[in-house]
Amino acid sequence: MNREDKLQQLLARTVDPAPGVLLALHAPLQGLDFAGAAGAACRESGQLLRTDHHFRIASMSKTFTGVLFARLLEQGRISLDDCAAGYLPDGVARQIPVVAGHKVEDITLRHLLHHRAGFNDFATSSEWFAEIAADPGRARRPEEIAAWALRHGDLVGAPGERFCYSDTGYVLLGIALETLCTREYWRLCREQIFDPLEMNETWLEGYETPRGELSHPYIVVDGEYIDALQVHGSLDWAAGGHVSRLRDLVRFLRGLSDCRLFDSPETLDAFLTGELARPGYHYAMGINRKRIRGHHLWGHLGHWGSFMYYCPEQRLSLCGTLNYDQAAHNEFIGEVLSTVLPPDRDS
Numbered sequence: 001m002n003r004e005d006k007l008q009q010l011l012a013r014t015v016d017p018a019p020g021v022l023l024a025l026h027a028p029l030q031g032l033d034f035a036g037a038a039g040a041a042c043r044e045s046g047q048l049l050r051t052d053h054h055f056r057i058a059s060m061s062k063t064f065t066g067v068l069f070a071r072l073l074e075q076g077r078i079s080l081d082d083c084a085a086g087y088l089p090d091g092v093a094r095q096i097p098v099v100a101g102h103k104v105e106d107i108t109l110r111h112l113l114h115h116r117a118g119f120n121d122f123a124t125s126s127e128w129f130a131e132i133a134a135d136p137g138r139a140r141r142p143e144e145i146a147a148w149a150l151r152h153g154d155l156v157g158a159p160g161e162r163f164c165y166s167d168t169g170y171v172l173l174g175i176a177l178e179t180l181c182t183r184e185y186w187r188l189c190r191e192q193i194f195d196p197l198e199m200n201e202t203w204l205e206g207y208e209t210p211r212g213e214l215s216h217p218y219i220v221v222d223g224e225y226i227d228a229l230q231v232h233g234s235l236d237w238a239a240g241g242h243v244s245r246l247r248d249l250v251r252f253l254r255g256l257s258d259c260r261l262f263d264s265p266e267t268l269d270a271f272l273t274g275e276l277a278r279p280g281y282h283y284a285m286g287i288n289r290k291r292i293r294g295h296h297l298w299g300h301l302g303h304w305g306s307f308m309y310y311c312p313e314q315r316l317s318l319c320g321t322l323n324y325d326q327a328a329h330n331e332f333i334g335e336v337l338s339t340v341l342p343p344d345r346d347s
Helices: 005-014 059-075 110-113 125-136 142-152 168-179 185-194 246-257 265-272 329-342
Strands: 020-027 031-044 218-221 224-227 242-244 273-277 282-283 289-291 295-301 305-311 316-321
Touching: 005 020, 005 329, 020 246, 020 329, 059 110, 059 142, 059 168, 059 185, 059 242, 059 265, 059 305, 110 168, 110 224, 125 142, 168 185, 185 289, 185 316, 218 305, 242 246, 246 305, 246 316, 295 329, 305 329
Parallel strands: none
Antiparallel strands: 020 031, 020 316, 218 224, 273 282, 282 289, 289 295, 295 305, 305 316
8 A cells, every 4th residue: 555545544544533634745755745635624514625625724823923023033123032012002012911020021022932921821711712602703803802812811920931832922923013014914924925935825814805615623512513613713813813725835834944935044043943842842933843753843733623844854744634623633743754754763
């Protein structure tokens, strides 16, 4: 059995609990260029998932936000140690809480990018779920999301003290980008990332016209699958509001690894250089580095089962989605790597 057939079998095995699975894998050193689908795009209608279906990439949008800041860093327009509040409207900056003995000015752009500003993750809180459930189809503006997050989020530490993954910081970073560049966040992504890489079917929900057919992501509660497509896509914005498809995400991973978004390799190195968040896991500018089954990867996961990672030693790009909120991303990625790569001798 060839590797393509083995990968397709893996997708079929992953359906149930996953409602539907998409995978693209580009590995030129292995002579492999695969795209596959299995399961349903919509459980209720029984529509089958196709490789050209679009899907919500959720927190993978943070990588786009990080790229925009890395470009500003390369242009000398910012320093990562700049006070973040200095790039925010006064009305937003005044709402930022800090622990006793510290002030808002202590929070830097680096802290926000590396998830070390002291915020909790409002997007996974039961209070936020209740807020969404009360009116799931309502669009929310970035300033409204930030205000809610800053008002309800418990602080987990002083600026720079510890890593705590938080969508709050990336919503603030999106607002800062719009202030710095006097351009809408969606336009910045399109002009500086999507257009140069010909990612013509990626868009920001709630801000751009849809560019393809969107598959349905699901929330699993007590074994019941709840269609989350009813939840308005604007809710996570610069922290996780984009929709994409396999082909575009492969183009992004290849373009980023080939340094097509920056003028120098040094900028790419700075973009990828982060801090140890936990053993074996580093977080940088909207992107993380880790090892799975002995293979070094950099990329990001998303809440709805989405993933994109690049293995530099093998020049391998992989991306896709499991389209539900309980997805075991790392286990699935590990199975993919084991199917197509020899075991790492150092693992």
